[in-house]
Amino acid sequence: MKNPEKTIPRAIFLTTGILTAMYSLIAYVAVGVSGELYVVPGTLLTNSATILLGEAGRVMIAVAGIFASLMTLSTAISIQASVITALSRDGYLPDSFMSVHKRFGTHYKSILFGSVMTAIFASTGMVEVIGYAASFAALLVFILVNLSLIKLRMDKPFLKRPFKIFLYPFTPILGIIVAFTLLFIVERFSAAVGLSLVAVGLIIYYVRMIGYRRFRIAIGGANVGIGLLTLLIRHFFEERITAVFTSQELALWFLNGLTAVALLCVLTGLLNVLSKE
Structure with a gap:
C-alpha cells in the first residue's frame, strides 16, 4: 500500500460516508413504505421488503441479516479479545489472558472469557439495556477522543x-456537541448503568x-x-x-450510635494510615 498514513484515514472517511448515505436511504424507504401501507409482524426492514418484493424480499432480508450478524459477531469477538489482552498486559487482568494458542495463534483464553461474559449478560x-449502555459509553469515548485531539x-x-x-x-468541536446532545436521548436507566x-x-x-x-492511605484519611x-x-x-425524635431515649440511642460510628471511622482510618504493610 502506497502512503498508508493518508490512504487508510481517507478510506475510513470514504467508507463512513458511503455507509451513512446507504443507511439513510434505506431507513427513508423503509419508514416511508411501512408508513404508507400495512405493517406485517416483524422488523421495519423486513416489513418493507415484504411489502415491496413479497415473500422473496422477506427471505432476502433474513439471509442478509444472518450474514451481517455473523460478520458483526466475529468482529466483536476479535475486538473484545484485543481489549482483554491489553488489560492483561497492563496488569488489570491476570497474565494468563495473554496466552496464545500454539496452533491457531489466537488469544483463546481472552476469547473464551469474553464469550462467557457476553453469555452471562x-x-x-437485559440485552436492550446493555445495548443502550454500550451506546452511551461509545458516545462518551467519542467525546473524549475529540477532546484528546484538541489537547x-x-x-x-x-x-x-x-x-x-x-x-x-x-x-472536533462539532463532534463533541453532537455526541453530547445524543447523550440526553439515551434511555435514563441505561445511561445510569453506563x-x-x-x-x-x-x-x-x-x-x-x-x-x-x-490508595489505602487516602481511604484512611477520608475515614478520619x-x-x-x-x-x-x-x-x-x-x-x-x-x-427531631419524639422520645428522649430514642434520641440518646441515635446520638450514642452516631458517636460509636464516628469513633470507628477514626480508628479504622488511623490504622490504615499508620499501617506499614
Whole structure:
C-alpha cells in the first residue's frame, strides 16, 4: 500500500460516508413504505421488503441479516479479545489472558472469557439495556477522543501529522456537541448503568495508578475526616438532632450510635494510615 498514513484515514472517511448515505436511504424507504401501507409482524426492514418484493424480499432480508450478524459477531469477538489482552498486559487482568494458542495463534483464553461474559449478560434478559449502555459509553469515548485531539494539537503543535483534520478545530468541536446532545436521548436507566460502569472503571484505574499503599492511605484519611466531621456535627447540633425524635431515649440511642460510628471511622482510618504493610 502506497502512503498508508493518508490512504487508510481517507478510506475510513470514504467508507463512513458511503455507509451513512446507504443507511439513510434505506431507513427513508423503509419508514416511508411501512408508513404508507400495512405493517406485517416483524422488523421495519423486513416489513418493507415484504411489502415491496413479497415473500422473496422477506427471505432476502433474513439471509442478509444472518450474514451481517455473523460478520458483526466475529468482529466483536476479535475486538473484545484485543481489549482483554491489553488489560492483561497492563496488569488489570491476570497474565494468563495473554496466552496464545500454539496452533491457531489466537488469544483463546481472552476469547473464551469474553464469550462467557457476553453469555452471562445476555442471560439476564437485559440485552436492550446493555445495548443502550454500550451506546452511551461509545458516545462518551467519542467525546473524549475529540477532546484528546484538541489537547494534543494545543500541547504539541509541531508534532508531525501526515493527515490533516478538515476544518480544524470546528470538526472536533462539532463532534463533541453532537455526541453530547445524543447523550440526553439515551434511555435514563441505561445511561445510569453506563455511568456506573464508567465509574467502576475509573476507580479501578485510579487504584492501579496510585498503588494499593497510597490508595489505602487516602481511604484512611477520608475515614478520619468523616469520623471527625461526624463528631463535630454530633457536638454542635445535638439539640437539633434531639428535637427531631419524639422520645428522649430514642434520641440518646441515635446520638450514642452516631458517636460509636464516628469513633470507628477514626480508628479504622488511623490504622490504615499508620499501617506499614
